[in-house]
Amino acid sequence: MSQFAQALLNWYAKAGRQDLPWQHPRSPYYVWLSEVMLQQTQVATVIPYFERFVRRFPDLPSLAQASTDDVLALWTGLGYYSRARNLHKAAQQIMAQHQGQMPSSQAELEALPGIGRSTAAAIRSQAFNQPAAILDGNVKRVLIRHQALNISSNDAKAQPQLWQLAESLLPSAQPGALDFANYTQAIMDLGATLCKRSKPNCPACPVASSCQALATGQQHSLPLPKASRTKPERERVFLLLSSPEGIWLGPDYGFGVWQDLWQFPSFASQSEALDWLAQQPLIVDSQPESWPRFRHTFSHYHLWLQPVQISVRLNGIMQASGRFTTAQDWPKLGLPKPVLSLLNQWQQQAHS
Ligand code: SF4
Structure with missing residues (x-):
């Protein structure tokens, strides 16, 4: 077994995280x-979401049978909603194609929506104790520092080299032991708890004696910074229609990554919003009130949001699907984070 893998397994047995809710049981689901x-999300943020999710959907069949709204409601605030949509689709695919059993081969796992090479390997190693190397952001940072590679984590040309390195360091199989499962958790834990992006805790690191970055004083400067890229900016007007009913x-009204989520009617401009409003069966009771404009950042662009609030009363049947909602409804709906924060502001204002 490589010295690196043995040192990590020894460290994991003493200091690794062994009480995470998804380790009990460490089931494929x-x-x-x-x-x-x-x-894209840290362990501390994920724990309460995970616990709520498995209380509601304790197993794969219950997730497959759920409505999209129910799944997205439990994802509200976690972001990157395509993950939830893919999870839901994959559960249905596993029910239809694999008799409800999570597949255990790399090819079958990668054929499911939302599962790429590293996630498939994480499932194989942790749930099935197979020799499979992962390569997430934490692992890349550990490997780049340990080998003192002069690259950034997202350097496209270096990815094959990083995969090869990750595979070469895997432990060898010990009969009866959960070495592959523990090794995967150990290398993720090392990146998350000691070999952190800023201020790596090298004195406590189990692989410090062989770390090339530490030996050459580069532990703070590697990986190299990612090539910076200016994100494009977009604009959207949110129409906050408030009535006595909510x-x-x-x-x-979804667009981009917010498809299927509940939100305010949204438009490219305020005049487009007001044109739409004029065609609705609504009595308008107030002038449009612009709330402070704010920016929400997605992975590929910045979105400037301009909320505009108007008091209305219904005077017929709205053609658009939706309804007037109150705070009791919101926990049951999938809501983008900025929408939830505007709803909370509206609620505070309405009760002040
Ligand atoms: S010695 Fe420091 S830089 Fe090297 S792997 Fe350990 S924590 Fe990271």
Whole structure:
């Protein structure tokens, strides 16, 4: 077994995280769900979401049978909603194609929506104790520092080298032991708890004696910074229609990554919003009131949001799908984070 793997396994037995909710039991469903939730998100944030999710959907069949609204409601605030939509679709696919059993081969796992090479390997190693290397952001940072590679984590040309390195360091199989499962958790824990992006805790690190970055004083400067790229900016007007029955939300105003989520009617400009409003069966009781404009950042662009509030009363049947909602409805709906924060502001204002 490589010295690196042995040192990590010894450290994991003493100091690794062994009480995470998805480790009890370390079932394929729990591992898969946690891996998807942990993409772009830290453990401390994920734990309460994971616990709520498995209380509502304790197993794969219950997730497959759920409505999209119910799944998205439990994802509200976690962001990157395509993860939830893919999870839901994959559960249905597993029921239809794999008799409800999570597959255990790399090819079958990667054929499911939302599962890429590293997530498939994380499921194989942790749920099935197979020799499969993962390569998430934490692992890349550990490997780049340990080998003192002069690259950034997202350097496209270096990815094959990083995969090869990750595979070469895997432990060898010990009969009866859960070495592959523990090794995967150990290398993720090392990146998350000691070999952190800023201020790596090298004195406590189990692989410090062989770390090339530490030996050459580069532990703070590697990986190299990612090539910076200016994100484009977009604009959107949110129409906050408030009435004595509540505030209007609908499931069909989604755009981009917010498809299927409930939100305010949204438009490219205020004049477009007011034109739409004029065609609705609504009595308008107030002038439009612009709330402070704010920016929400997605992975590929910045979105400037301009909320405009108007008091209305219904005078017929709205053609758009949706309804006036109150605070009792919101926990049951999938809501983008900025929408939830505007709803809370509206609620505070209405009761002040
Ligand atoms: S010695 Fe420091 S830089 Fe090297 S792997 Fe350990 S924590 Fe990271």
